[in-house]
Amino acid sequence: MKQILEFEKPIVNLKEKIAELKKFTDDSEIDLSEEIITLEKRLAILEDDIYGNLKPWQRVQMARHQERPTTLDYINELFTDFVEFHGDRSFGDDEAIVSGIAFYKDTPITVIGHQRGKNTKENLRRNFGMPHPEGYRKALRHMKQAEKFNRPIITFIDTKGADPGKESEERGQSEAIARNLMEMAGLTVPIICIVIGEGGSGGALALGVGDRIHMLENSTYSVISPEGAAALLWKDSGLAQKAAESMKITAPDLHELGIIDEIIPEPKGGAHRDIKEQAKNIDLVLDKSLNELKNVSEDVLLEQRWEKYKQIGDYKEL
Amino acid sequence: MLKDLFSKKKKYASIPNEQAKLDVPEGLMKKCDSCYKIFYRKEMNKNLNVCPNCGHHHQLRAWERIESLFDEGTFQEWDSGLAPSNPLGFPGYEEKLQKDREKTGLNEGVVTGKGLIDGQATAFAVMDSSFRMGSMGSVMGERIARAIENAKEQSLPFIIFTASGGARMQEGVLSLMQMSKTSVAIKRFSEAGGLMISVMTHPTTGGVSASFASLGDYNFAEPGALIGFAGRRIIEQTTREKLPDDFQTAEFLFKHGQLDQVVHRHDLKQLLVTILKIHEKGGTSS
Numbered sequence: 272m273k274q275i276l277e278f279e280k281p282i283v284n285l286k287e288k289i290a291e292l293k294k295f296t297d298d299s300e301i302d303l304s305e306e307i308i309t310l311e312k313r314l315a316i317l318e319d320d321i322y323g324n325l326k327p328w329q330r331v332q333m334a335r336h337q338e339r340p341t342t343l344d345y346i347n348e349l350f351t352d353f354v355e356f357h358g359d360r361s362f363g364d365d366e367a368i369v370s371g372i373a374f375y376k377d378t379p380i381t382v383i384g385h386q387r388g389k390n391t392k393e394n395l396r397r398n399f400g401m402p403h404p405e406g407y408r409k410a411l412r413h414m415k416q417a418e419k420f421n422r423p424i425i426t427f428i429d430t431k432g433a434d435p436g437k438e439s440e441e442r443g444q445s446e447a448i449a450r451n452l453m454e455m456a457g458l459t460v461p462i463i464c465i466v467i468g469e470g471g472s473g474g475a476l477a478l479g480v481g482d483r484i485h486m487l488e489n490s491t492y493s494v495i496s497p498e499g500a501a502a503l504l505w506k507d508s509g510l511a512q513k514a515a516e517s518m519k520i521t522a523p524d525l526h527e528l529g530i531i532d533e534i535i536p537e538p539k540g541g542a543h544r545d546i547k548e549q550a551k552n553i554d555l556v557l558d559k560s561l562n563e564l565k566n567v568s569e570d571v572l573l574e575q576r577w578e579k580y581k582q583i584g585d586y587k588e589l
Numbered sequence: 590m591l592k593d594l595f596s597k598k599k600k601y602a603s604i605p606n607e608q609a610k611l612d613v614p615e616g617l618m619k620k621c622d623s624c625y626k627i628f629y630r631k632e633m634n635k636n637l638n639v640c641p642n643c644g645h646h647h648q649l650r651a652w653e654r655i656e657s658l659f660d661e662g663t664f665q666e667w668d669s670g671l672a673p674s675n676p677l678g679f680p681g682y683e684e685k686l687q688k689d690r691e692k693t694g695l696n697e698g699v700v701t702g703k704g705l706i707d708g709q710a711t712a713f714a715v716m717d718s719s720f721r722m723g724s725m726g727s728v729m730g731e732r733i734a735r736a737i738e739n740a741k742e743q744s745l746p747f748i749i750f751t752a753s754g755g756a757r758m759q760e761g762v763l764s765l766m767q768m769s770k771t772s773v774a775i776k777r778f779s780e781a782g783g784l785m786i787s788v789m790t791h792p793t794t795g796g797v798s799a800s801f802a803s804l805g806d807y808n809f810a811e812p813g814a815l816i817g818f819a820g821r822r823i824i825e826q827t828t829r830e831k832l833p834d835d836f837q838t839a840e841f842l843f844k845h846g847q848l849d850q851v852v853h854r855h856d857l858k859q860l861l862v863t864i865l866k867i868h869e870k871g872g873t874s875s
Contacts, residue, residue, distance in 0.1 A: 433799075433818065433819075435818070435819030435820075435823050435824050435827050435828075436819075436824055436827065436828050436830070437824060437828065437830050437832060437836070439818070439819070440817050440818060440819070440824070440836070440837060441845045442845070443803075443845070443846075443847050444799070444818040444819070445798040445799040445802070445803050445816075445817065445818040445847075446803045446847060448799040448800075448818070449768075449772065449798075449799050449800050449801070449802070449803035449804050450803070450804070452768060452769050452772035452773075452799075452800055453772045453773075453775055453776045453779070453804050454776070456769075456772055456773035456775075456776035456777070457776045457777075457780060472756075472765060472796075473765070473768060473795075473796055473799040473800075473818070476765060476766075476768055476769060477799075479769070480769045480772070480773065492762055492765075493761060493762055493765070494756045494758065494760075494761055494762055494764055494765040494796070495756070495758065499823075500758055503758055504758055517677065517679055517680070517761075518677065518758075518761040518762070519677050519761050519762065520761065520762060524762075525762060528676070528762065528763060530762060530763075530766055573777075576773065577773050577774075577777060580766070580769050580770040580773045581734065581770065581773075581774075583763065583766040583767075583769075583770055584727030584728075584730055584731050584763055584766070584767065584770065585674050585676035585727050585760070585763060586671050586672060586673055586674055586727045586728045586731055587671070587672045587673070587674050588670055588671055588672075589670040589671075589672050
C-alpha cells in the first residue's frame with residue numbers, strides 16, 4: 272500500500288480518473304483521447320500548484336513519509352564499495368545509526384547517518400531512527416578514524432530525535448550528544464551534513480556540526496517536533512500544524528535564517544517518487560561541496576567552521 | 590461534642606491579589622520546599638538558600654551565586670547590552686520577555702563576566718532559571734560563546750553554573766544551533782589548553798545538558814539537582830516504564846558515572862579554589 276497524504280488526494284483522484292478513461296478508450300469504440308489530454312494538462316497544473324506550494328505542515332508529512340528514502344538508500348545510490356562497521360567498543364551496537372567507509376567517485380569517504388525503517392519490523396530493529404548514546408559514540412569513533420585516515424565525512428540526518436528512555440539517560444545521552452558536538456568542531460577533515468528527512472533536535476545535531484549543511488527541499492530541522500512544541504507552548508499537541516508554521520522548520524526557512532548552505536531540490540511529489548533523481552540532485556551538491564573543501568588547509572577549515580557557527584543567532588546590541 | 594470543637598473554629602484564608610503579592614518584598618519567612626519547615630529568610634539566605642534543617646538546595650539567583658563565590662567588588666559583567674530580539678516573529682514572545690525582565694531585573698537567563706575567586710582571575714557564566722526557565726536562545730548562546738572566547742584570549746579558566754529547562758521554543762532552530770555554537774567555542778578553548786569547570790544546578794535539562802553543561806574538564810552537580818536529556822513525562826509516555834524515584838537526580842547521574850562529584854553548596858567554593866590552584870592560572874598552554 273502506497274501511503275497517500277491528505278493534500279495529495281485531489282491529484283490521486285484525478286490520476287485515477289485519467290486511468291479510467293484510458294482503460295475505457297482501450298476497451299471500447301469511443302475515443303476519449305481529447306478529454307484525456309485536457310485532464311492530463313489539468314493534472315500537470317494541479318501538481319505544480321500543490322507540490323510547488325507546500326505548506327510547512329505538508330513538508331513535515333513529506334519528511335515523515337513512510338517510503339521516503341533513508342540513509343542506506345542514498346549510500347547505495349551515491350557510493351561504491353560500502354563497508355559497514357559496528358559498535359561503540361563500550362556498550363553495544365546501535366542500529367539507529369549506520370556508519371562505514373566507501374568510495375564517492377574516486378574519493379574514500381566516511382559516511383554516517385541515522386537509519387529508520389520503512390515498516391514496523393525494521394523500525395523496531397532501528398528504534399525508529401532514534402539513537403541511544405552508543406550510536407553517537409560509534410559515530411564519533413568512526414569520525415576520529417576518518418580524521419586519522421584523512422577521509423572527508425558525509426552525514427545523513429534523519430531522526431525524530433535521540434532516544435528518550437531510562438537506559439539512554441543512564442548511559443549519558445546528554446554527554447554523548449555534547450561530546451559529538453564538541454569533537455566534530457575540531458575534526459581536521461571536511462564534514463558535509465545533509466538533512467534528508469526529519470532533523471529532530473539534539474539527536475539530529477549530534478551528527479550535524481560541519482562545514483556545509485544542506486537540506487532536501489522537503490526535510491525539516493527543528494529544536495522540537497511540532498507536536499512537542501504545541502504541547503509545551505499551548506498545552507495542546509493538536510496544534511502541531513500551527514507550531515510547524517510558527518517555528519520556521521523548513522529548508523527555505525533555515526536558508527533564510529542563514530543556518531544551511533543549500534536547498535537540494537526534490538522530484539515533484541517528494542524524494543520517494545524517484546530515488547535515482549533524488550540521489551542525482553544530492554550528488555551535484557555533494558560534489559560541489561567536496562571540491563570547495565578539499566584543498567582548504569586544516570587551520571583554515573577549523574577557523575571557517577567556527578566563523579560559520581559564530582554568526583548563527585539573532586539579538587540586539589543595546 | 591468533639592465535632593463541635595472543630596466546626597466552631599472556622600478559619601478564613603485571605604488570598605492576596607496579584608498587586609498585593611508584588612508589594613510584599615520577599616516575605617520575612619521562607620518555607621523549605623522539601624521539609625516544609627519555616628525559617629527566617631535572612632537565616633536561609635545566610636545559609637546560601639540551603640535548608641538548615643534538611644539540607645535541601647533551593648535555587649540561587651545569578652547574582653547571589655556571584656556574590657557567594659567572588660571576592661567582593663571584583664566581578665565585572667560582560668555583554669550585558671546583548672538583548673533578545675524576536676527572530677521568528679513568534680506571537681507573545683516579546684511580552685513574555687518584558688514580564689520576566691520586570692520580574693527578575695535581568696535581561697536574559699545568563700550573566701557572564703570575570704572576577705577573582707580567592708584571588709584567582711576567572712571567566713564565569715551563571716544561568717538564572719527565573720528568567721524564562723533559563724532557556725537558551727540566541728543571546729544566551731552568544732554571551733556564553735563570547736565568555737569562552739574571552740577566557741581563551743585572556744588565558745583565564747572558565748567556570749559555568751548551569752540552570753536551564755533547555756532550548757527556548759520561541760527562537761526555534763536558532764536556539765538549537767546555540768548548542769553547536771557554544772560547543773565549537775569550547776573545543777577551541779580546550780585545544781588551547783583552557784580549563785573548564787561545569788557545575789550543574791537545579792534544573793539542567795535538554796539542550797543545555799546535551800551541550801556545554803556536560804563539556805567541562807570536570808563536571809559537578811549540586812545535591813538533588815534535576816539533570817537529564819529527555820523529560821521524565823516523555824520517557825514515561827514513550828516507554829511505559831516505571832522510573833526510579835531518584836531518576837535524573839544528581840545522585841542518579843553520579844551513580845551512573847556521569848559526574849565527577851556531587852558537591853554541597855557550602856563546599857563548592859573551596860573545591861573550585863583548590864582546582865583552580867592545582868591548574869595554576871588554568872589558562873592557555875602558552
